Amino acid sequence: MNAPVAGSPASRAALAPLLRDVRAVVLDTDGVITDSARVHAAAWKTAFDAFLREHPPENLDLRRPFDLQDDYLRYVDGKSRIDGAAAFLASRGFASSDETVQAVAADKERLFTEQLREHGVDAYPGTVRLVRALRRAGVPVAAVSASRHARELLGHAGVLDLFDALVDGGEAAQLGLPGKPQPDLFLEAARRLGVPADRAAVVEDALAGVEAGRRGGFALVVGVDRTAGPDTAERLLRHGADIVVRDLGELLAGGTPT
Template sequence: MTAPAPEGSLAPVLRDVDAVVFDTDGVITESATVHAAAWKEAFDAYLRAHPPADPAARRPFDVRDDYLRHVDGRSRLDGAAAFLAARGVDATPETVQEVAAAKERLFTDRLREQGVDAYPGTVRLVRELRAAGVPRAAASASRHAGELLSRAGVLDLFDALVDGGEAARLGLAGKPEPDLFLEAAARLGVPAGRAAVVEDALAGVEAGRRGGFALVVGVDRAAGEDTAARLLRHGADIVVRDLGELCAGGEPK
């Protein structure tokens, strides 16, 4: 068990957990918007080339609602399949792979052109946890997680990383199954019942709940009542707009 956090360094809700597992995109790094933009370009191109029979299903991909509902937190293949199914597309595995591959190319190009930053509030919290001796892991369904963290200059703040490549190698099920987070907690040497998960995706907070984690923190970057409510319904114990709220003086909802 880790040493207790120094009084005043962390919000009370975190003082009884022995490790914290962070999702990457949208939680640590400002890369969710890059993912969403790449998905939009890939999906909109597919819908234009192969318009669904239902005219209503031909509407463009919404980078907020569709992203949150169907692809956020999921692997590329699972996300592509979920969105296409939601639009009534009876997609073959080849079609799903084609759309996912297009998204991958677009995301990689955007990442190289734009780079990515870490959220200052997240960096503050992670540093407070490190000072308190609380182990920290980063987890992501993306194979780009290590590159994202390195580009943002925060990879060395984490004791472990479980990314999409590791998930594939180990045969871990995708979110909302908890496998990714359970593997990350195991690498920190802490059982789920003594650890926290921090997530911005509906599938992610559900995974944290299914995994039996002591605390599931939802991050609502959209700062909308509907988003916060959905995160709570899917398994978050609390919802914050910025992780700096979990440092001393913060007021998580």
């Protein structure tokens, strides 16, 4: 039997109905394509907890360690290192100088890089299946990331060649693109794919990311809830997701998106 021709009705039938009219898909990298969000979160925890031990806030309630789920999702997930460091430190009562923010962000960068180089990361199988199905259906796909490590991450995971475009933190800085929840990173990726935002989908696991997709006027914003926390899916929906899935394999025909 011959394989379905790219872009044919048969190839689009492999996608869940909500994706069949989408003309491009833009996916965040950490936590959506690669299993790297946990490495970022662990590096942030080590860096922030060390800072809090060295500089304990006067308010005892603010001395609690960095929470890998709530604090990560609320303050740093999806943001640049500088924005994430500044947001968390502000939440603990620090009117931090640029020097302090830079130092904590640099400590996190060192820790993350050490883990990446030593252990690498994997791509989520469900995401790989979906991206391949999109490509067979003739739907261009881009990867985006606030991190400067996205190309390295995707290369380590063996999936870099699956994407038609990549906009990472380094390029965002060069182009002067503001970070999430502003939509500029996603809009630049859609522009490179040659598809307007109102015909494209965004796939994100961060609150700031789904908010950016909504602000950008994308046709579909998919939230990815890897942690399955007690209210994570609800928070993603409140911030702008149209639907929430646990795994991107749910966006293939026969899947059951929430």
